Amino acid sequence: QQQVKQSPQSLIVQKGGISIINCAYENTAFDYFPWYQQFPGKGPALLIAIRPDVSEKKEGRFTISFNKSAKQFSLHIMDSQPGDSATYFCAASGDGTSYGKLTFGQGTILTVHP
Amino acid sequence: EAQVTQNPRYLITVTGKKLTVTCSQNMNHEYMSWYRQDPGLGLRQIYYSMNVEVTDKGDVPEGYKVSRKEKRNFPLILESPSPNQTSLYFCASSLLARAGLADSYEQYFGPGTRLTVT
Numbered sequence: 001q002q003q004v005k006q007s008p009q010s011l012i013v014q015k016g017g018i019s020i021i022n023c024a025y026e027n028t029a030f031d032y033f034p035w036y037q038q039f040p041g042k043g044p045a046l047l048i049a050i051r052p053d054v055s056e057k058k059e060g061r062f063t064i065s066f067n068k069s070a071k072q073f074s075l076h077i078m079d080s081q082p083g084d085s086a087t088y089f090c091a092a093s094g095d096g097t098s099y100g101k102l103t104f105g106q107g108t109i110l111t112v113h114p
Numbered sequence: 115e116a117q118v119t120q121n122p123r124y125l126i127t128v129t130g131k132k133l134t135v136t137c138s139q140n141m142n143h144e145y146m147s148w149y150r151q152d153p154g155l156g157l158r159q160i161y162y163s164m165n166v167e168v169t170d171k172g173d174v175p176e177g178y179k180v181s182r183k184e185k186r187n188f189p190l191i192l193e194s195p196s197p198n199q200t201s202l203y204f205c206a207s208s209l210l211a212r213a214g215l216a217d218s219y220e221q222y223f224g225p226g227t228r229l230t231v232t
Contacts, residue, residue: 009154034220043118043204043223044157089156101147101172102221104157 003027004092006105013112019077021108023090026071031094034102035064035075038087047088048075080112116141118224120205126230127195135190135227137205144210146188147172147221148180150201157204163188164210195231203227 006023013019023033034049050057050064050073057064063076077084090105118139127133139146147162149172159172163182177199179191188207192199205224 006156036223041225043206043225045223046220049220101159101162102157103159104149106154106156 003103004090004105006090006108008108009106010109011111013080013110015080015082015112015114017080017112019080019084019110019112020074021088021090021110022072022074023105024070024072025092025103027092027103028071029094030092030103032092033064033066033073034091034093035062036089036091036104038089038107040086044089077110080110082112082114085110085112116222118205118207118222120203120224120227122227123225124228126232128232129196130194133192133195133229135192135203135205135229137188137190137224138186139188139205139207139222140186141207141222142185143207143222144185145221146182146205146207148178148188148190149204149206150174151204151226152201160190160203195229197231199229200231201229203229 004025035047036044037047038044048059048062050066052068055066061078066073088108091102093102121136144165148160149157151157158174160178161172161180163169166182166185169180169182182188204226206221208221
């Protein structure tokens with residue numbers, strides 16, 4: 001049972017383009033939605049996160065858009081760079097059953113061509 | 115330097131030979147967790163611990179054991195490994211999230227342990 005569904009599985013973007021990764025969740029009790037970035041041979045690291053009381057959060061070239069009614073959220077990477085090539089995971093937490101438990105999406109492998 | 119360390123980083127073993135993957139954090143975090151990462155499935159939680167001597171099952175606990183005798187250490191034990199446990203394993207830690215404050219508690223991941231069971 002996959003509570004957080006992520007798409008696409010892989011994404012190829014040209015340098016300077018916009019990368020968009022989408023996630024959908026089922027549990028309406030989730031109240032924290034982070035994105036993690038993982039480079040080859042490394043563990044995931046927190047990139048940006050949002051709470052459902054706002055519809056958008058921006059940090060530099062990275063933006064999370066959140067649609068509570070549709071139970072969807074997405075990561076937008078503006079002016080994508082080759083250094084952004086990594087695997088991206090969306091996640092959700094806060095369902096009240098286990099403090100700190102993160103439920104992850106399946107991951108998106110992003111490749112940015114120079 | 116604040117970090118989560120795992121050992122070994124790579125391990126090849128045979129079916130049925132007990133093994134332990136160690137995890138240690140130096141950030142005085144209460145919460146620690148083990149995940150496995152498989153292609154197309156993302157990260158799935160195996161076990162977690164909210165403090166010393168407090169552990170609980172995650173989503174895929176079958177075939178694994180954990181212990182939390184010290185705050186900084188959270189070893190993962192495979193008593194009788196099988197080929198379906200071949201995977202990339204990550205340990206993570208964070209301050210203990212509390213209801214309504216989950217966004218304050220970033221999880222820090224170790225570098226991963228690639229396990230192959232033949």
